[in-house]
Amino acid sequence: MPPSDPSRLRIVVADDSVLLREGLVRLFDEAGFETVGAFGDADSLLVRIAELQPDVAVLDVRMPPTFRDEGVRAAIRIRADHPSVAVLLLSQYVEGTYAQELLSAGNGGTGYLLKDRIASLEELKDAVTRVAEGGTVLDPQVVRELLVRRTDPLAALTPRETEVMQLMAEGRTNAGIAQRLTIGVGAVEKNVTAIFQKLGLEDSGDDHRRVLAVLASLQR
Template identity: 75%
Template sequence: MTEPLHVLIADDSVLLREGLVRVLSEAGFVTVGAFGDAEALLTAAKTVPFDVALLDVRMPPTFRDEGVRAALALHAAQPGVGVLLLSQYVETTYARELLGSGAGGMGYLLKDRLASLDELTDAVTRVASGGTVLDPEVVAQLVGRRADPLAALTPRERETLQLMAEGRTNAAIAGLLHVGVGAVEKNVSAIFAKLGLDDSGTDHRRVLAVLTWLDAAA
């Protein structure tokens, strides 16, 4: 008989972790470790043989992108394993980051899908075999954005983004547009929101916004 897939889990919710262990067992998988944070999973992954890791996107200590960072680290260290990210919301920035890595065996699934044993089983099996799994809602937003990523921006927001692409600071943009810095900060926040760029606690969103502008202008 085929050896069952071995799975590692990381999610800060005890109830969700226990639920995943139970559901995976019903599907014929074997959970070899379940942890409350990504760091503990990464430590276990160095010594425990596994086929797939299931990680929440946002976990302690910052609740931003720990799962994404861990997913990329796992694939860099062990390219043959599968990684399935779980998220409460559609966060296309993180989905694009996974796709941008160029690695197979990656997946991004909304937690709502966990109610379906068939969908979860299919996703785990596919990433284990080197396939890519993207939640249909994530795909819909990625495709919609690709059609015209800047369509939702106002003329002033487009001006602001163009100046950001030139490397201008918020203060410099305010001077060029003859507005207050607060108004520029408001426009920048609106740009991030409309482009679906979630807060990662760094300047990464600013870079991604500029990349979107450059892609649209190409």
């Protein structure tokens, strides 16, 4: 449910950068929000969140210990265990996979913004308020990434898999691809298998998956 007093939202912040974390606290204070907790990692936030009872949790995507997806994992858990708490992810990069995972985990009350593209305090204040009210806030670049992933399965390929796909389209064998990319044939075979999986090309015994993969590339 939306907070009873949107003008005095209770915020918790999790970001491993001290400067960014303290900067967010000051910005939220200026915006009229109440920052009830600031943490350097997601686990510390999760331990205290029930006690602090925030309206919104603002988290960095990458935090200790692995600096991969701790913020996303915490956000998904918060939405599951504390559905009244909205979450706003902040990142330096467009990470479409993480955004898609978060959005698929709940209905509203979520946001994903790029730190470098937040132009003003008002913009940040508006984003926090909107997710607190149950809305969804996404940076336009994140939206474009999600649309590409939805409409183009080839967007899921890694740079190496894309190179292998292009050489497959040229009619090269695995041995020829290996020679061209200066990698082992076994590495090529792993990439080819990954391409088949990501394009949803099951080994039915009727269709030649290599041909289907190349057709998908040419129809892009």
